Amino acid sequence: MSSVVDPGLLSLIGKAAAPQTQLVTRRDIRKYSVATAQRQRKYLDGDEAPPMFHVALFWPVLPLDELSANGVAIDPMFPDIPGRRPMAGGLKIDFHRPLKPGDELTATRMLTNIYSKQGSNGSLIFVEVTMTVIDSAGEIVLTEKTTRIMK
Amino acid sequence: MSAVPDLKLLVPGQALPVRTFQCEPVQLFLYNAALWNADRIHFDHPHTTLTEGYPALVMAGPLLGDWLAQAANEWAGDAGFLRSIEYSNRRACYVGDVLRSVGQVRSVDTESGDVVLELAIVNQRDEVALPGTAVVRLARA
Numbered sequence: 001m002s003s004v005v006d007p008g009l010l011s012l013i014g015k016a017a018a019p020q021t022q023l024v025t026r027r028d029i030r031k032y033s034v035a036t037a038q039r040q041r042k043y044l045d046g047d048e049a050p051p052m053f054h055v056a057l058f059w060p061v062l063p064l065d066e067l068s069a070n071g072v073a074i075d076p077m078f079p080d081i082p083g084r085r086p087m088a089g090g091l092k093i094d095f096h097r098p099l100k101p102g103d104e105l106t107a108t109r110m111l112t113n114i115y116s117k118q119g120s121n122g123s124l125i126f127v128e129v130t131m132t133v134i135d136s137a138g139e140i141v142l143t144e145k146t147t148r149i150m151k
Numbered sequence: 152m153s154a155v156p157d158l159k160l161l162v163p164g165q166a167l168p169v170r171t172f173q174c175e176p177v178q179l180f181l182y183n184a185a186l187w188n189a190d191r192i193h194f195d196h197p198h199t200t201l202t203e204g205y206p207a208l209v210m211a212g213p214l215l216g217d218w219l220a221q222a223a224n225e226w227a228g229d230a231g232f233l234r235s236i237e238y239s240n241r242r243a244c245y246v247g248d249v250l251r252s253v254g255q256v257r258s259v260d261t262e263s264g265d266v267v268l269e270l271a272i273v274n275q276r277d278e279v280a281l282p283g284t285a286v287v288r289l290a291r292a
Contacts, residue, residue: 040225056186
């Protein structure tokens with residue numbers, strides 16, 4: 001059962017962050033592969049990036065004074081909703097091709113949906129942010145939809 | 152790692168190999184360093200336990216997501232391709248936990264080569280921390 005979402009919140013649908021371009025390097029792939037305990041040689045040698053490497057590639061690099069006191073980079077794409085706190089959400093990622101050293105990739109993030117559902121203990125608001133990553137030829141290499149649940 | 156699965160022999164319910172992951176602080180530190188993630192719940196033990204009230208350093212959710220992706224990706228083999236993955240963060244995991252990735256075949260499309268897998272990261276108390284599904288495209292013989 002759906003319930004009504006505040007029109008002010010709904011007006012945020014379509015809000016986009018500035019595109020971010022990053023270069024895939026062998027060294028960064030190797031660091032990520034060691035840190036995640038990959039077992040395939042192509043990843044450990046940095047010849048190809050493991051599927052989830054984009055999480056590290058596009059993690060925000062903020063000045064120290066923009067981090068919260070507990071070290072968190074606050075994600076401005078997800079709105080604060082008074083009286084509600086974020087719960088763990090989920091991810092859906094579609095991969096179109098593997099990433100390799102030398103790839104120059106551009107990520108664009110957009111708030112793509114806000115909706116409400118009635119839970120057993122009141123309403124829950126779902127906020128979806130979609131990241132689309134394209135290569136220098138303009139081809140989509142992956143899309144990632146993150147859903148945050150506000151209770 | 153296991154042999155590459157044969158598309159013609161796959162049946163729903165077939166289990167993927169189980170892999171065990173020991174949650175250690177050095178790996179957690181390196182993972183968050185690779186991301187540039189400074190959230191203190193991943194490296195500052197007094198802050199995490201005394202201020203934020205967690206029992207131990209908290210494992211990073213996307214690291215568990217990576218382990219889920221590895222289960223599908225390794226199973227599909229070098230000639231396979233992980234087309235999509237979907238998961239939800241259901242339960243926090245901590246340094247000291249012993250996790251395992253588990254999975255089974257849900258459905259097989261012999262035309263396209265696409266196999267849908269049900270996956271999960273499970274803790275030492277057999278609680279599901281991270282349930283998910285993945286679609287891998289296997290190479291056809």
